[in-house]
Amino acid sequence: MKEFHRPEALYSTFPRKGGADPEATHYCPGCGHGIIHKLLGEVIDELGVGERTVLISPVGCSVFAYYYFNAGNIQAAHGRAPAVATGVKRARPDSIVISYQGDGDLAAIGGNNILQAANRGENMTVVFVNNAIYGMTGGQLAPTSPLGMKTTTTPEGREFEEYGSPMRVAELLAPLDGVSLSSRHALINAGEIIKTKKALKKAIKYQMEGKGFSLVEILSQCPTGWKVDPVESLHWVEEHMLKVFPLGTYKDEPRQRPTPPHPADYEPALIDRVIHAGTSANGRGKAHEPVRPVTLPLGIRAAGFGGQGILLLGEMLAKAGLAEGLSVTWLPSYGPEMRGGTANCSVVISDTPVGNPIVDQPNLLLALNRPSLERFEPMMQPGGVVIYDSSLIDVGPTRSDLTAIAIPATKIADELGTAKVANVVMLGACMELLAFPSQSERDPLLQSISRDEKMLEANRLALKGGMEAARAAAAPAR
Amino acid sequence: MSNSHHRRFNVEFHEDLCKGCGLCVHMCPHHVLVQSERLNRRGFHPAEYVGEGCTGCGICFHTCPEPSGIDVEPHSPTSA
Numbered sequence: 001m002k003e004f005h006r007p008e009a010l011y012s013t014f015p016r017k018g019g020a021d022p023e024a025t026h027y028c029p030g031c032g033h034g035i036i037h038k039l040l041g042e043v044i045d046e047l048g049v050g051e052r053t054v055l056i057s058p059v060g061c062s063v064f065a066y067y068y069f070n071a072g073n074i075q076a077a078h079g080r081a082p083a084v085a086t087g088v089k090r091a092r093p094d095s096i097v098i099s100y101q102g103d104g105d106l107a108a109i110g111g112n113n114i115l116q117a118a119n120r121g122e123n124m125t126v127v128f129v130n131n132a133i134y135g136m137t138g139g140q141l142a143p144t145s146p147l148g149m150k151t152t153t154t155p156e157g158r159e160f161e162e163y164g165s166p167m168r169v170a171e172l173l174a175p176l177d178g179v180s181l182s183s184r185h186a187l188i189n190a191g192e193i194i195k196t197k198k199a200l201k202k203a204i205k206y207q208m209e210g211k212g213f214s215l216v217e218i219l220s221q222c223p224t225g226w227k228v229d230p231v232e233s234l235h236w237v238e239e240h241m242l243k244v245f246p247l248g249t250y251k252d253e254p255r256q257r258p259t260p261p262h263p264a265d266y267e268p269a270l271i272d273r274v275i276h277a278g279t280s281a282n283g284r285g286k287a288h289e290p291v292r293p294v295t296l297p298l299g300i301r302a303a304g305f306g307g308q309g310i311l312l313l314g315e316m317l318a319k320a321g322l323a324e325g326l327s328v329t330w331l332p333s334y335g336p337e338m339r340g341g342t343a344n345c346s347v348v349i350s351d352t353p354v355g356n357p358i359v360d361q362p363n364l365l366l367a368l369n370r371p372s373l374e375r376f377e378p379m380m381q382p383g384g385v386v387i388y389d390s391s392l393i394d395v396g397p398t399r400s401d402l403t404a405i406a407i408p409a410t411k412i413a414d415e416l417g418t419a420k421v422a423n424v425v426m427l428g429a430c431m432e433l434l435a436f437p438s439q440s441e442r443d444p445l446l447q448s449i450s451r452d453e454k455m456l457e458a459n460r461l462a463l464k465g466g467m468e469a470a471r472a473a474a475a476p477a478r
Numbered sequence: 479m480s481n482s483h484h485r486r487f488n489v490e491f492h493e494d495l496c497k498g499c500g501l502c503v504h505m506c507p508h509h510v511l512v513q514s515e516r517l518n519r520r521g522f523h524p525a526e527y528v529g530e531g532c533t534g535c536g537i538c539f540h541t542c543p544e545p546s547g548i549d550v551e552p553h554s555p556t557s558a
Contacts, residue, residue: 004539004550012546021520023495027543029522030499034543041545068545190505190537197540223499230499 007041009050010068017067026064030230032187032220033062036129037069039197040098044071047204053096054088056081058110060102061136062129079110082117085124096207097124104134107143107167114173118213121178123257125203126215128169131222132241139225143167146244151225166244170217174250180206181214183249187221188234192247199249211254219245273297274355296326297350298434299359301376302426304368304389306343309423312449313366314345316427319445321349323437329357344372366426368409373397387429387470389422405429405473412465421462424449428466433474487534488553489527495544498522502538502548511538 006012013023027034044050054072057065058081066073072095076084081099089097099117106114106128114126133151134140140153144166148157158166174182181203185196196218203214219241221233228236298321302314311332318330331346346359363381367373367388373396377386382401390396390406391414397404407429413422424446431437437445446459489511496518502525503511510531518524525538534550542548 002534002536003552004534004536004548006546006549010545021494023492023546024497024520025544029497029543030501031543034545035541038540038543038545187541190507190535190540193537193540230501231504234501234504 007038007045009041009044009053009070010037011070014067017064025068027061028222028224030221030223030233031061032131032218032222033129035187035193036127036196036218036220037065039193040100040127040200041069043197043201043204044096046201047096047208049096049204049208052094053098054085054092056085056088056097056099058099058101058105059136060105060134062100062102063136065100079105079108079113081105081110082113082122082124082126085126086117086120086122089122089124093123096204098204099124099126101126101128102135103128103130103132103142103144103169104137107169111143114169114215115176118173118215119176119178121180121212121257123207123210123212124214125200125207126213127200128215128217129220130169130217130241130245131220131225132166133222133225135222135225139227144169144245146240149240168245170215170245170250173215178213179215179251180212180254181216181249182251183215184217184219184245184247186219186237186242186247188219188237206254209254210257212257217245219247270352271355273350273352295363297348297352297354298364299362299381300347300349300364300366301344301359301362301379302347302366302368303344303372303376304366308343308368309420310343310368311345313423313427314347316424316445316449317347317430318349319448320427320431320434320437320441321347323441323445324349326351327354329354331357331359344376364430366430367393368422368426369393370395377402385433387426387433389426405433405470407466407469407473409466409469412469413462416458416461416465418458421458424459424462425466425469428463428468429470429473430466431463432467432470486553487532488551489532489538490549490551491525491527492544492546492548493524493526494519495547496520496522496524497544498524499543500525501541501543505537505541507535507537508533 025034044053055069057075059078074084081101085097085099130144132144133142139151141151145158146166150157170182170184173179183199186192199216203216206214219237223230223233226236302310304310314330318328321328327350329348333344348354361381363384365376365386370393377397385403386397387405389409391408391411409422409425410419412425413419503513508531510528511525513523514526536550539548539550
């Protein structure tokens with residue numbers, strides 16, 4: 001005796017959806033998505049893969065699939081679900097990856113994505129919900145709209161001469177060598193609904209067995225977009241869609257797929273560090289040691305007036321990191337607001353590859369004028385370090401969670417005969433605090449600025465002056 | 479079939495989730511579901527079970543687009 005209850009793979013309430021009815025879906029009355037969600041949920045339950053399923057949501061009405069499925073979920077950019085699914089499956093071969101896409105998403109903007117994923121024979125399952133229209137945006141023509149169909153963008157009906165014929169995706173993909181299963185189903189009656197469920201189950205089983213790419217196309221009713229009531233929408237499918245999109249299996253040739261030649265070799269924590277190298281303090285190393293008060297990865301912002309050598313300072317810091325055998329990026333900011341005003345750059349120094357060169361939340365700020373300090377102080381990570389030119393900035397940072405190090409850089413430089421080397425004084429202060437690069441690496445760094453003997457000597461003295469000043473500034477904290 | 483056979487299963491509607499689409503009523507092979515004259519909290523005419531004739535086929539469950547809209551289970555004297 002069988003009972004029928006909500007599958008475990010679907011949540012009982014939808015707190016992420018919120019609103020007045022967190023137990024009801026956002027779908028319109030009679031929408032096929034709800035039916036397909038339920039079928040997919042049952043299949044996930046029956047195959048016992050809920051714990052390792054990752055659903056890739058598209059753009060379209062089912063963009064919110066993550067409200068409903070008790071599974072992993074990534075919401076992809078429009079049409080890019082197969083690419084995201086590829087990444088997930090290759091990185092996590094044990095996961096069950098389901099790309100859930102509508103016809104606007106899959107057949108229009110994502111046309112190339114689905115072709116390439118199918119052609120590569122990615123071991124994934126694509127659920128293609130074809131309702132012949134753009135539902136979410138108000139009923140525009142889709143690649144799958146039948147000839148003659150009136151939509152908001154074809155008020156006189158789709159004409160071949162202007163828009164071509166409806167695209168038959170199941171037939172289109174079937175001949176590709178990478179495709180194991182390609183079939184089309186509908187929700188028009190109980191028998192077809194059960195066939196749809198069986199196809200979904202077969203597709204996911206193929207994936208579990210490493211048998212490659214499956215596409216299950218489902219003709220799904222959109223009563224709102226078609227401007228008919230839900231029961232009429234079933235007749236609409238029969239009348240307008242079945243002729244154009246015959247139901248059936250276009251290919252069923254499961255083949256064992258070889259493992260991709262370059263199996264993913266990574267730890268999720270590494271990805272996190274790479275992406276957030278410039279924005280988070282999750283690096284290793286001891287925080288707030290006097291000589292190295294900031295931890296790797298370092299997200300540095302150097303800022304000051306144009307002409308103070310800010311970009312060069314950032315570049316030298318990056319080179320110092322390179323000399324230490326670390327990964328670095330240097331990104332100058334050329335925003336229009338910089339004209340005649342302030343200059344700044346982002347530097348990331350990390351012991352892992354750097355994925356994001358933009359430093360939104362610095363943990364080290366080098367401020368060479370007051371506007372720079374005022375602009376970047378609020379962005380600092382808690383516990384960050386601010387090195388500021390105290391000869392130009394009379395009031396240091398106000399946040400109590402930051403370590404402030406006052407270096408009279410311009411004054412030191414001026415005493416050496418040229419205020420131009422204030423940036424090298426700051427560089428010296430940084431090197432002292434970071435404890436790199438080693439002594440032998442410092443001179444080659446300065447020589448890369450200038451080989452002119454007089455200039456090189458000034459830079460050597462400036463570097464030394466900055467290091468001494470930093471040591472003096474850090475001393476009281478001990 | 480005896481009357482007792484017809485009462486072996488029960489269709490339980492979660493009325494406030496029903497959007498009144500009528501697909502379950504349309505697809506029920508035994509014609510034992512109807513759309514109520516009443517309005518639910520959300521302003522729809524919810525589907526309801528006439529009280530007997532359900533064979534537990536589950537078609538209404540599968541046609542209902544709401545995940546928790548319908549339960550089909552063996553009839554027990556305590557269920558409605």
